[in-house]
Amino acid sequence: MNPVVLGVDLGSRNTGFGVLQEEGERFRHLSSGRIRAGSRRPLEARLRQIYDALVGLIQDHQPQALALEEIFLAANVHSAFILGQVRGVVLLAAAQAGVPIFYYPALVVKKAVVGYGQATKAQVQLMVEQLLGVKTDCQHAADALAVGLCHFFHHRGPKI
Amino acid sequence: MNPVVLGVDLGSRNTGFGVLQEEGERFRHLSSGRIRAGSRRPLEARLRQIYDALVGLIQDHQPQALALEEIFLAANVHSAFILGQVRGVVLLAAAQAGVPIFYYPALVVKKAVVGYGQATKAQVQLMVEQLLGVKTDCQHAADALAVGLCHFFHHRGPKI
Numbered sequence: 001m002n003p004v005v006l007g008v009d010l011g012s013r014n015t016g017f018g019v020l021q022e023e024g025e026r027f028r029h030l031s032s033g034r035i036r037a038g039s040r041r042p043l044e045a046r047l048r049q050i051y052d053a054l055v056g057l058i059q060d061h062q063p064q065a066l067a068l069e070e071i072f073l074a075a076n077v078h079s080a081f082i083l084g085q086v087r088g089v090v091l092l093a094a095a096q097a098g099v100p101i102f103y104y105p106a107l108v109v110k111k112a113v114v115g116y117g118q119a120t121k122a123q124v125q126l127m128v129e130q131l132l133g134v135k136t137d138c139q140h141a142a143d144a145l146a147v148g149l150c151h152f153f154h155h156r157g158p159k160i
Numbered sequence: 161m162n163p164v165v166l167g168v169d170l171g172s173r174n175t176g177f178g179v180l181q182e183e184g185e186r187f188r189h190l191s192s193g194r195i196r197a198g199s200r201r202p203l204e205a206r207l208r209q210i211y212d213a214l215v216g217l218i219q220d221h222q223p224q225a226l227a228l229e230e231i232f233l234a235a236n237v238h239s240a241f242i243l244g245q246v247r248g249v250v251l252l253a254a255a256q257a258g259v260p261i262f263y264y265p266a267l268v269v270k271k272a273v274v275g276y277g278q279a280t281k282a283q284v285q286l287m288v289e290q291l292l293g294v295k296t297d298c299q300h301a302a303d304a305l306a307v308g309l310c311h312f313f314h315h316r317g318p319k320i
Contacts, residue, residue, distance in 0.1 A: 044255035051252055077233045077240045084244020085251065092211055092249050095204035 003155075004030065006063040006099070007148025008054070008090055009140050010071065012082045013039050015050050015090070016140025019061045020132070020148045027152060029132040030061060032141040043082075047089045054093035066094040067151035069143070070103040104150050112150035163315075164190065166223040166259070167308025168214070168250055169300050170231065172242045173199050175210050175250075176300025179221045180292070180308045187312060189292040190221060192301040203242075207249045214253035226254040227311035229303070230263040264310050272310040 002022050009016035018032040035053040037046035058066075071087070073080050094101050107117040114127045125142035129135060131149060136142040162182050169176035178192040195213040197206035218226075231247070233240050254261050267277040274287050285302035289295055291309060296302040 042261075044251040044261055047248055047252050048255040071241070073237045073241055077237045080237045080241040081231070081233055081244040081247075084241040085248030087241075088207055088245030088248025089252050091204040091245065092207050092252070095208045101202075101204055 002028075003065070003152075004061050004063045005065045005067055005148045005151045006057055006061060007067045007144040007146070007151065009069065009143035009147065010083055010086050010090065011140060012046070012079075012086055013037060014138070014140045015053075015086060016138070016142070016144035017053075017057055018136075018141055018145030018148045019057065019063065020145065020152065022152055027132060027149060029134045029145070031057070032134075032136060032145050034138050034140040043085065047085060050086055051089040051093055054090055055097070058093060058097045058099060063099055065151055065155070066090075066099050066101045067147045068101065068103050069109055069147050070105045072106060102151055102154075104147055104154070109147050109150040112153045113146045162188075163225070163312075164221050164223045165225045165227055165308045165311045166217055166221060167227045167304040167306070167311065169229065169303035169307065170243055170246050170250065171300060172206070172239075172246055173197060174298070174300045175213075175246060176298070176302070176304035177213075177217055178296075178301055178305030178308045179217065179223065180305065180312065182312055187292060187309060189294045189305070191217070192294075192296060192305050194298050194300040203245065207245060210246055211249040211253055214250055215257070218253060218257045218259060223259055225311055225315070226250075226259050226261045227307045228261065228263050229269055229307050230265045232266060262311055262314075264307055264314070269307050269310040272313045273306045 004021045007018040015035040019030040021028040110119040111117045114123050124146050128142045128145045164181045167178040175195040179190040181188040270279040271277045284306050288302045288305045
């Protein structure tokens with residue numbers, strides 16, 4: 001079985017996911033999209049939806065790694081608190097399934113995928129689509145696939 | 161069955177819990193303590209421990225409500241992010257078990273228990289111990305019992 005990675009792009013409204021499999025020098029796109037938790041329902045209902053979706057993705061694809069972008073904590077303490085809650089249930093789902101978690105700073109992800117740490121989101125999406133030969137349906141899915149690709153670039157060869 | 165409330169005092173190292181049951185004009189202390197997640201292990205392992213402990217407490221005591229202190233988000237964005245992750249798994253455990261969640265600002269908790277919004281932590285602990293006729297083994301447990309008591313004071317009578 002070739003290694004599979006699940007990339008996740010955290011968000012309180014939309015959490016992107018991307019599942020990739022390494023195949024020799026190439027990568028196969030298995031699945032991607034976003035968990036649309038919205039913003040109208042109580043936070044606990046949204047957290048449950050995100051958790052359930054993650055549990056389902058892990059069961060379906062049995063990834064050997066979960067890759068996340070290391071969040072840049074800007075000055076906004078309120079969004080850090082909300083995003084932390086989403087991150088909590090994502091980490092829980094991975095830990096319960098025994099899937100190791102890897103973190104990559106945004107700059108490292110961009111450099112890995114586009115070759116340039118200051119690349120725009122549109123450039124990242126374009127490169128992800130070219131590398132995988134698929135159209136991504138949203139920025140969240142593209143960002144999740146990008147961090148998944150970044151993980152593979154950093155774990156080429158026998159170790160994953 | 162008299163109503164049972166599970167009070168929780170969130171913390172990344174120590175999460176306090178307190179389980180109370182209303183009995184007429186009094187409150188019965190069923191259980192309290194802290195989940196000592198420490199700070200050395202990976203965050204996901206600590207989140208899992210906190211989640212598992214909460215799931216166990218909910219199963220054992222079947223509370224009709226989970227009461228939390230509404231966190232005051234100070235300037236420290238990093239601690240908000242860490243605390244957010246703990247809060248995420250606590251809310252998830254409650255949501256999965258169908259337990260409604262109630263939030264109370266610290267000032268409201270202190271006012272309910274001590275009668276004075278600017279009360280110190282030591283005063284809160286003392287009043288909790290007097291009201292319940294128990295010795296609490298740590299501040300985290302006392303804070304969790306305090307928010308549980310606050311919930312009962314705000315939901316006296318038929319509604320909980």
